[in-house]
Every structure is written in structure tokens, then in C-alpha cells.
Amino acid sequence: MKPKCNYILPFERTLYDVHESDYEPLKDIESFWKQYPIGLIRDNLIELQSELNSEQFSGFLLDLLRALVAYLTAHLSNLDLAPLSLSEVFETSKEELKTTKEISDFFHRVSSSNTNS
Numbered sequence: 646m647k648p649k650c651n652y653i654l655p656f657e658r659t660l661y662d663v664h665e666s667d668y669e670p671l672k673d674i675e676s677f678w679k680q681y682p683i684g685l686i687r688d689n690l691i692e693l694q695s696e697l698n699s700e701q702f703s704g705f706l707l708d709l710l711r712a713l714v715a716y717l718t719a720h721l722s723n724l725d726l727a728p729l730s731l732s733e734v735f736e737t738s739k740e741e742l743k744t745t746k747e748i749s750d751f752f753h754r755v756s757s758s759n760t761n762s
Contacts, residue, residue, distance in 0.1 A: 663742065664749040683717055686710060 662668060681689075690706045697703075719726060 660741065660745045661749045664746045678717075683714060686713060 663670070687710055690710050694703045694706050718724075
């Protein structure tokens with residue numbers, strides 16, 4: 646693999662890890678919040694934006710921070726997230742996860758049938 650592209654693998658891998666039988670999303674959520682308090686998240690996003698200096702990316706980073714703060718606030722306030730009407734919005738993400746599941750299943754079949762390992 647080209648060293649230039651090595652940074653992409655962990656991002657791609659994240660979408661495939663959710664299909665592992667031992668995947669525990671709550672563990673990832675807990676780990677994230679323990680490692681990154683909201684102030685540190687804000688500081689990292691500001692640093693990243695200042696390095697890239699892209700208006701479009703800056704908007705995304707601001708939206709990302711706003712969403713994380715909203716989820717954190719909702720969690721701390723024990724808000725019921727059920728009323729959120731995101732089913733239409735999540736359809737694209739569900740399709741993406743469906744595709745990664747199919748690819749993940751394929752590689753599991755190939756690796757389990759590989760007698761050279």
C-alpha cells in the first residue's frame with residue numbers, strides 16, 4: 646500500500662468493524678467520551694480547521710461539533726431521542742453499512758476458506 650494512502654485505512658476500517666460479531670457500539674461511545682471531553686474536541690477541530698483553512702471543511706467541523714454537543718447535552722439531560730425523525734436521513738447511511746457488511750462477509754468467507762493461513 647502506498648504510504649500516502651495509509652491514513653485512509655483506519656477510516657475505512659471503522660465502517661467494517663461494526664459488522665464483527667463482537668462489536669459493541671456502547672464501548673466505542675464510552676471510550677470516545679472518556680478520551681475526548683468536549684473542550685478537547687473543540688480545540689482539535691479548531692486546530693484542524695486552521696491547518697486546512699477550507700471554508701467548506703470549516704462548516705463541516707462546526708456542524709460536527711454542534712452535533713456532538715447536542716448529543717452530549719441530550720445524554721446529560723436524559724432526553725428521549727425517539728422523537729427525532731431521521732429515518733429518511735439515515736437511509737443513505739444504512740445503504741453504506743449494508744454495502745460494507747456485504748464486503749466484510751465476503752472477506753470473512755475468503756479468509757476462512759484460505760488454507761494457506
